[in-house]
Amino acid sequence: xxxxxxxxxGLAAAIVSVAMFLLFCMIYLIPGDPASVALGPRATEExxxxxxxxxxxxxxxxxxxxxxxxxxxxGDLGDEVLSGRPVTTVVFEQLPYTLxxxxxxxxxxxxxxxxxxCWAAVSRGxxxxxxxxxxxxAVIAVPSFVIAIYALLIFAVELRWLPAIGAGEPGNLGDQxxxxxxxxxxxxxxxxxxxxxxxxxxxxxxxxxxxxRTARAFGLPDRTITYRYALSIAILPTVTLLGVGxxxxxxxxxxxxxxxxxxxxxxxxxxxxxxRNFPIVTGTVLITTVLFxxxxxxxxxxxxxxxxxxxxxx
Amino acid sequence: MAELWRPIRKxxxxxxxxxxxxxxxxxIFGAVFADLLTGWDPTKINPRDRFQGPSxxxxxxxxxxxxxxxxxxxxxxxxxxxVALVSTAVSLVIGIILGLIAGYGPRWLDNLMILLFDxxxxxxxxxxxxxxVTLMGPSLTAVMVVVVLVTVPGYARIIRTQTIALKTSEYVxxxxxxxxxxxxILRVHILxxxxxxLVILASMDIPVVIGIEAGMSFLGLGVRPxxxxxxxxxxxxxxxxxxxxxxxxxxxxxIIITTLGFTFLGxxxxxxxxxxxxxx
Numbered sequence: 001x002x003x004x005x006x007x008x009x010g011l012a013a014a015i016v017s018v019a020m021f022l023l024f025c026m027i028y029l030i031p032g033d034p035a036s037v038a039l040g041p042r043a044t045e046e047x048x049x050x051x052x053x054x055x056x057x058x059x060x061x062x063x064x065x066x067x068x069x070x071x072x073x074x075g076d077l078g079d080e081v082l083s084g085r086p087v088t089t090v091v092f093e094q095l096p097y098t099l100x101x102x103x104x105x106x107x108x109x110x111x112x113x114x115x116x117x118c119w120a121a122v123s124r125g126x127x128x129x130x131x132x133x134x135x136x137x138a139v140i141a142v143p144s145f146v147i148a149i150y151a152l153l154i155f156a157v158e159l160r161w162l163p164a165i166g167a168g169e170p171g172n173l174g175d176q177x178x179x180x181x182x183x184x185x186x187x188x189x190x191x192x193x194x195x196x197x198x199x200x201x202x203x204x205x206x207x208x209x210x211x212x213r214t215a216r217a218f219g220l221p222d223r224t225i226t227y228r229y230a231l232s233i234a235i236l237p238t239v240t241l242l243g244v245g246x247x248x249x250x251x252x253x254x255x256x257x258x259x260x261x262x263x264x265x266x267x268x269x270x271x272x273x274x275x276r277n278f279p280i281v282t283g284t285v286l287i288t289t290v291l292f293x294x295x296x297x298x299x300x301x302x303x304x305x306x307x308x309x310x311x312x313x314x
Numbered sequence: 315m316a317e318l319w320r321p322i323r324k325x326x327x328x329x330x331x332x333x334x335x336x337x338x339x340x341x342i343f344g345a346v347f348a349d350l351l352t353g354w355d356p357t358k359i360n361p362r363d364r365f366q367g368p369s370x371x372x373x374x375x376x377x378x379x380x381x382x383x384x385x386x387x388x389x390x391x392x393x394x395x396x397v398a399l400v401s402t403a404v405s406l407v408i409g410i411i412l413g414l415i416a417g418y419g420p421r422w423l424d425n426l427m428i429l430l431f432d433x434x435x436x437x438x439x440x441x442x443x444x445x446x447v448t449l450m451g452p453s454l455t456a457v458m459v460v461v462v463l464v465t466v467p468g469y470a471r472i473i474r475t476q477t478i479a480l481k482t483s484e485y486v487x488x489x490x491x492x493x494x495x496x497x498x499i500l501r502v503h504i505l506x507x508x509x510x511x512l513v514i515l516a517s518m519d520i521p522v523v524i525g526i527e528a529g530m531s532f533l534g535l536g537v538r539p540x541x542x543x544x545x546x547x548x549x550x551x552x553x554x555x556x557x558x559x560x561x562x563x564x565x566x567x568x569i570i571i572t573t574l575g576f577t578f579l580g581x582x583x584x585x586x587x588x589x590x591x592x593x594x
Contacts, residue, residue: 018433027449134330141577143525145532146566149552153562157555251440255529259552269441270533273448281448285441293436 004304012297019289020072023282024065077283087283091265095287097167098264101253102246104184109191109245114238116192117199118231124204132200136193144252148186148259155182165261183256187249191242198241202234209233236306243299247292324586331582337575341568345391354382356389357540365558375560377550383564386542391568393543397454397527398520401461406516409466410509413473414500418481424474431467439464439526447535457536461523468519469512476508514587518580521573528569544569 052058059067071077077087120132139147156164168176206212207230215225254266261267265284272280325331344351354372360380368375374383416427443460450456480486480503489499530536531545532552539546544565551562 014429015432015436018429019436022430022433023437023445026446137577137581138574141521141573142570143529143573145529146548146569149548149555149562150566152552153555153559158559247436247438250438254440254444255532258533266440269444273444273535276448278448281445285437285445288438288441289436292438296436 001305005301008297008300008304012293016290016293017069019293020069020286021065023285023289024068027282028061028064072286077286078279080277080280087279088287090280091268091284091287094263094265094268097262098250098253098257098266100180101184101187101256101262101264102249104180105187105191105249105252106242106246108185108188109195110238113192113195114199114231114235117196118203118226118234120196120200121203121207121234122226129200132196136196138193139189140193142190144186144190145255145259147189148183148252148256151182151186152259167262179260179262183253183260183262186256186259187252190252191245191249194241194245195238198238199231199234202237203230206230206234236303239302240299243296246295250288250292321586325579325582328582328586330578331586334575334578334580334582337571338579341391341572341575342395344388345395348385348388348392351388352382352385354385356381356385356542358382359540365554367558367560374564375558377547377561378554378557381540383547383561386547387544387564387568390542390544390547391572393454393531393537393541394524394527394568394572397457397461398523401458402465402516402520402523404458405462405465405469406512408462409469410473410505410512412466413470413508414477414504416470417474417477418496418500418504427470427474431471434463434467440529443526443530443535444533447530452530452535452538454537457527457530460530461526464526465516465519465523469516472512472515473508476511477504480504480507510587514580514584517583518577520576520580524569524572524576 049058057064075088077091079086080090116132116136120129123129152164155162162182163179166179168179170176212225212230215229220229253264254270256262257264257266258270265288269281269284272278272284322335325335352373358381360376363372363376363380364378366372366376366380372382372384374387377383377386412427416424439460442463443456446460446463447456450459477500486499486503489503494502527536528543528545528548531543532549534546534549536545537543546565548562548565548569551559551565555562
């Protein structure tokens with residue numbers, strides 16, 4: 001287990017390093033330099049030169065990359081252009097809002113996806129199975145921002161059941177949760193489909209296994225067999241699925257934050273683009289990428305701990 | 315002719331496939347014959363007619379500037395399909411080349427490229443799009459660059475896996491021993507055998523691509539106004555959601571129809587032609 005852990009950790013570090021390199025190349029190769037982007041079209045040549053000096057853009061490429069790379073590993077992603085506050089501080093202030101949204105999305109997708117998938121597997125081949133199958137494909141296909149807008153339109157604007165904007169009063173948990181319902185539905189609905197399909201497929205596999213046959217032979221009630229013996233094993237693959245899913249939910253969260261005017265990293269980057277605050281953009285991209293790689297690592301380690309076959313094949 | 319009909323008949327036999335094919339043809343028809351289907355100019359501003367509901371004159375109503383929404387939806391379909399076709403084609407070409415190199419080339423190059431693909435896949439899509447647009451400025455090209463960056467690693471990996479499987483097969487060894495060049499082996503012996511599953515996967519990616527274009531245009535990072543795109547119509551609908559629901563409906567429904575159509579069609583294609591890919 002320990003060697004698997006270190007190998008997997010090394011791979012994650014390598015992926016993050018390459019991602020940093022790609023991000024740096026992107027900034028460097030694409031026409032338009034960050035200093036002019038930050039200052040806008042009306043800036044004078046001296047102002048640009050001064051900012052370039054301050055941001056270290058006049059140094060050789062390799063030195064720039066080295067500074068960027070070392071800075072990133074030590075948590076220094078530079079300072080924001082407007083207020084001069086460290087990028088890391090600004091991003092970590094907003095991150096909890098986005099994480100709350102993603103946790104809400106996972107809650108929706110698990111709460112709806114697991115029962116649906118389970119139901120489809122138990123009633124395999126019936127109309128219920130077909131309906132769940134079509135619905136799963138449908139919610140996966142439709143982009144989350146369309147779901148967000150329609151959720152806003154139906155439940156907040158037309159029916160007025162739920163609040164439309166903001167994250168709720170600070171300190172008032174009930175209010176904050178009410179504000180979380182619609183945006184997290186928009187983030188999680190697509191994943192209801194993925195999870196339902198995954199649970200259905202792995203349930204069908206588990207229901208054929210010999211320990212289930214034995215339990216049947218002992219005359220245990222169907223309900224006990226399905227939920228206690230089969231489902232507890234069949235939901236394991238969803239752990240990996242959620243590891244991958246969080247990266248995509250992060251993308252959906254950006255839209256949900258903008259549509260529902262919630263604070264969070266998505267709103268932060270979006271506003272940073274409008275004010276041409278470039279360090280915030282790269283900083284957020286990097287932090288969310290590291291977050292994604294770490295969550296994947298975590299999912300792999302959990303699966304590795306649960307299933308020795310995964311460890312040995314790595 | 316009969317050869318061409320057989321796959322289509324297979325798709326039509328599945329209810330979901332038939333529905334998918336119908337929706338896709340419906341959308342393509344609307345986009346191709348946009349100028350015949352409506353007399354309205356999609357960018358013509360008409361302030362006196364703003365915020366109208368659907369009527370015989372304006373089939374889907376008008377937006378906040380009095381532009382005809384039906385015309386904007388039809389012409390927006392052209393943008394969506396154009397981006398989907400062009401960027402998927404570019405991604406396929408790049409993905410095939412990179413995948414063949416990774417699969418057929420030396421081991422170290424393969425490992426390096428896999429690491430590169432994994433790193434590219436680890437950027438959250440929207441974050442990558444936002445960063446690129448900050449530098450390049452909003453444009454249709456930026457949208458296509460994002461699509462290519464997001465989809466190429468997946469295609470390259472599929473091609474790579476298949477190439478590795480074929481590399482040691484007997485007929486490839488035979489060709490090598492007869493002195494065939496690597497380029498010839500890749501082109502004549504490997505490529506035709508690895509391309510099938512890729513085309514199916516690419517067809518299933520079309521809804522994702524359309525989603526990226528609409529999403530970026532929704533954020534104001536894609537096509538520039540006044541060019542109509544489903545995403546920018548949806549944004550107009552979002553901005554004016556308290557005045558009228560019709561703009562948001564006009565922008566969202568085509569996105570839903572198109573993504574559902576291509577997804578149903580893609581799933582059926584996969585099940586009919588390549589059951590091995592099922593559940594991917």
